[in-house]
Amino acid sequence: MNKRKSLIRTDTKHSIMDAAEYMFARNGYKGTSLRAITGRAGVNLAAVNYHFGSKKVLLEAVLLRRIQPLNLERRRRFEEIRDNARKLRKKPEAELILKAFIEPVFYFGESDPGSKDFITLIGRAIVDPDDTVRKVFHKFMRSIFELLFKMMSEALPGLSRDVIFWRLHFTIGAMAHAMRICSPDMKELAHSGTATDTSAVIEHLIRFVSKGMKARR
């Protein structure tokens, strides 16, 4: 049967991607060897180059698998906000836009257990010192950032382009940092007794950035 064949094929591919996501998130791109990935996945070393072609393409696949549905959800929520605003003949609300941008990242990480690593991975990809990682990531993120920028300009027409640009980047920085702290092996950072419950963090974060975003001047 055709089903059987393709199932087996995608099984190894998926194992590799899962293992890679896990390892990349914890040790970074440079810090993860193909042997560590294939070892964890329980497949042969050569399988990576057979199925993906190279380590770099594997990384792209790992990132894209999560970022694509993530940004789709963000777009959906952006349009929802725009539609509602038009109906009410109002400007879209900054806080809603930020929620639409931030919440999906964390909730995607909660739904699929495997994608807990992906929160860390994304949080790090944003700033990875390795050119490969950063360029791949920015390639996937540029368009959604520009949409975010546009929406926010509509929501806060009193602010200059520069101010919006920088505040959005502060937002992303704060978000990425929160994502990393929320990662499994970073709880070390938290003070003893500090709540690291995800949904609470999201609320704190959104409150924080929307206040900063809406500051006068």
Add this chain to the structure above:
Amino acid sequence: MNKRKSLIRTDTKHSIMDAAEYMFARNGYKGTSLRAITGRAGVNLAAVNYHFGSKKVLLEAVLLRRIQPLNLERRRRFEEIRDNARKLRKKPEAELILKAFIEPVFYFGESDPGSKDFITLIGRAIVDPDDTVRKVFHKFMRSIFELLFKMMSEALPGLSRDVIFWRLHFTIGAMAHAMRICSPDMKELAHSGTATDTSAVIEHLIRFVSKGMKARR
């Protein structure tokens, strides 16, 4: 003479540290080889292990050289704020505390030309996927963060420990991200025509985080 000897010794040591700082900032810890460092420094490969013992110790030295005076300056400003507040029998102001924490990083980078790299380096060390980097960095930062936490708790007694903790981390995340964008080879990120002037960024940043910090609840 003793002077001559120690001058020569520290000369190679300094060259190595400068080169290492430059390379670590651009390519990360894992992404930088000792050969790249010694090549740039114009010294022999073995010099690193002779003078520092290992790549890891070199990293610690590079970080410590900048972080020590940086945190000294932060402490000085913290105490200044405390003294002034006591004189006026008022609580210390959150915005001043944030300025005391944030400004020195950027200004240190502007004074010494070589330490422009260090802004990037610090910005990345905060989140480097490599355990070595992150643990070394946190070791040096823990005490100053706790002081920051204490000061902020005095400034904003209405907020819970959790809220202050998280908001300070959002602040650090935003700051680190800003530091990375300000780095030489990351301007790619900025929209065309966006001002990347350092002092302007600092002002935007402080405005942003102090608004977020002081949000009710």
Add this chain to the structure above:
DNA sequence: ATACAATTAAAACAGATGTTTGAATATAAG
């Protein structure tokens, strides 16, 4: 069953990595 393609497996590849070694050189003191 046979032939064909897709996948897996083990081994080897060339190159880069941090570190060590032992000889050569420079510097200081006696």
Add this chain to the structure above:
DNA sequence: CTTATATTCAAACATCTGTTTTAATTGTAT
């Protein structure tokens, strides 16, 4: 100058890296 110490240097070390190769195995149709 001579000796002792500190530093530099080139070379080699063992190990790890991503990738390629070649053979064996598997699955799927004819």
